[in-house]
Amino acid sequence: MSSILSGLLALLVMAGAPALAGDGVDPTAAGEAVLTLRVDGQLTIDPEGRVSEYRVEGSLDPAVAGMLQRAVPAWRFKPILVDGKPAIATSPMRITLAAEEMAEGYRVKVDNVVFWPNTPEQHAAAEASRLAHPDMRVAGEAPRPRVRILSKTMRPPVYPPEMMQAGVEGIVLLSLRLHPDGSVAEAFASQSSLLNVKGRPEILDRGRIMLERNAATAAKRWRFTVLAEDAATLAPGDLTVRVPVEYSLGPMAKGGSLAGQWRHEFRGPNRPAPWLPPEEATRVRVSDLSARDILAGSSPFELSDRSVIGKAL
16 A cells, blocks of 8 residues: 555656646645445335335445434435325435444444436436426426436546556546537536545545546547437536546446445545536535446435435434
């Protein structure tokens, strides 16, 4: 580990440069070390927004499973309306947990929870539901425009040679604002992490920033397909896509799953994309997504009390 860090320091000194103005990267953003674990599953709510059923995929440590068993049934959601009436609704669920080392063991909290499809089958089911119930919406909120965004050309960025030589892996969460024609209007690095590496924070932050700049530069050349009745009238939030960019040398480079595995992250702050309302801008975090996940639009599943995020289990 120390040799990796020393190599990273030497290479960053040679290759490092201050972030350019307007490139969607904040060179002053400081990171922190955190252990994270993802739990994938499914959740069903009743017409009143109470959790009626949930399940998780794969096996979990019994202590973690017990914590979730106590916490998840108490969550409350804004009811989902179908044809104007509250309905039973089911959604894929991904919970991200974070662990903080204490004097005696670890303190585990809910780092975030998102309700977007994660597999091709879930994407197909979500699209079928949208077609069957075009007026499905969150109670108390105006319906969002029907828009679907698909990837068209997404050439991945080149792994920075200096980072590859140092054996440093990472992930960058990009927020992209699209033009109605599917080209990228703005590319903003919302958050980034270096994976499974420890060392001096100022060195690791420079590594994160290098990956953020690399990913944002590549994304400006990407193209998407925007499917909507009138794409020219869509608001910036409806034309926003969140894309994780992974830099991996190990099993994750072959598309492996992170679900159920603790990993060490040196993670930067979650910064809001400037064109989004504050309440929407930071709902998704870098620890929540894997390569090939593309999040567009919004999920009808919405916690009525978001104080569960950050709460110890």
